[in-house]
Amino acid sequence: MKNLLLTKGFFPAQLLRPTINYIVQTQLPNGCIPWFVNGKADPWDHIEAAMGLTIGGEYAAARRAYQWLMQEQLPDGSWWANYLGDEAVDKNHRETNFIAYIATGVWHYFLITQDVKFLRDCFPAVQKAIDFVLRYQAPTGEIYWAVAQDGSAKKDALVTASSSIYKSLECAILCAEQLGEPAAQWRAAHQKLGNTLRHHPECFDRTWEPKTRFSMDWFYPILTGVVEGKAAQQRIDEKWKTFVEPTIGCRCVSDEPWVTVAESCELTLALLAAGEHAKAVNLFSWLFQFKDEDGGYWTGYNFRDDVIWPREKTTWTAGAILLAADAITQHTAAANLFLQSALSPIAYAEPLTTEH
Numbered sequence: 001m002k003n004l005l006l007t008k009g010f011f012p013a014q015l016l017r018p019t020i021n022y023i024v025q026t027q028l029p030n031g032c033i034p035w036f037v038n039g040k041a042d043p044w045d046h047i048e049a050a051m052g053l054t055i056g057g058e059y060a061a062a063r064r065a066y067q068w069l070m071q072e073q074l075p076d077g078s079w080w081a082n083y084l085g086d087e088a089v090d091k092n093h094r095e096t097n098f099i100a101y102i103a104t105g106v107w108h109y110f111l112i113t114q115d116v117k118f119l120r121d122c123f124p125a126v127q128k129a130i131d132f133v134l135r136y137q138a139p140t141g142e143i144y145w146a147v148a149q150d151g152s153a154k155k156d157a158l159v160t161a162s163s164s165i166y167k168s169l170e171c172a173i174l175c176a177e178q179l180g181e182p183a184a185q186w187r188a189a190h191q192k193l194g195n196t197l198r199h200h201p202e203c204f205d206r207t208w209e210p211k212t213r214f215s216m217d218w219f220y221p222i223l224t225g226v227v228e229g230k231a232a233q234q235r236i237d238e239k240w241k242t243f244v245e246p247t248i249g250c251r252c253v254s255d256e257p258w259v260t261v262a263e264s265c266e267l268t269l270a271l272l273a274a275g276e277h278a279k280a281v282n283l284f285s286w287l288f289q290f291k292d293e294d295g296g297y298w299t300g301y302n303f304r305d306d307v308i309w310p311r312e313k314t315t316w317t318a319g320a321i322l323l324a325a326d327a328i329t330q331h332t333a334a335a336n337l338f339l340q341s342a343l344s345p346i347a348y349a350e351p352l353t354t355e356h
Helices: 013-026 043-055 059-072 096-100 102-113 116-134 159-178 184-199 215-223 229-243 261-273 277-290 315-329
Strands: 082-084 087-090 093-095 146-148 258-260 300-302
Touching (some): 013 043, 013 315, 043 096, 043 102, 059 102, 059 116, 093 096, 096 102, 096 116, 102 116, 102 159, 116 184, 159 184, 159 215, 215 261, 277 315
């Protein structure tokens, strides 16, 4: 099967069951979801795969995934960048967008299950994670991308990472308000971050080459609700031909002949958020050619050399497939999570301090 056009109300359960099973079978007994068997895990990709489990109705497995996160959370609210089995293997830095993403996963689980006990049990971990991340918000609004082992900030910011945090802050606020917990400080941080992302590009990529060659810098502000409406459609049009390879998918970077399935799924979500439904359905239909017999999806494909690369099927790619399929078919109560913002964006540009 090379193409499959999905439509609202028709989730391809039989087709996607092996993909759900692929994540289930890769998950470790302790709840951790590595990239693949014997592979590493990182908090962000672990959560992406866990959201796939929730869409697939594997609630017990998804809960184990979040329980593992809570068990591994450091006293300050953070996680290390990578894990192998029960051990952290990279303690050089902690990435702020990885840490904030627990709020997105927990809210996603709640939207689908309406499990208030789960939400209440997870909220302390969400609260610690978000409070940790916001300690690294610059006076100018952006979030520093990483934290060194000693707790010092790596003082630069990425559009993609800060956009991801913007959505995670939205989800954290919704978690808090659902439980009757205060969220005023989070709302202020969310508005400040959104203002900086929308109006102050000079706050990002200050100490390295701009990341504009990466497709995620193009579509993540749309995916996460930073850019909406006509501005989102214009942003899509500006670089569509730069990043989208017809009948194949979305390039990872503009200057390499390499598409990745997960980024193509995320672009599918961004297209839906921008009101580009036909483009979204068409793009997603191209991705089934990368499905393997065991239900896993190959991470990427080099179309110049006609070769799968790398030779790995990542659980987070499977999770992204399920998120996009859910959004197109409106299968679960979380289908619109990445398609619309539940919080009103700030309607004006705040003055910006010059301090970093």
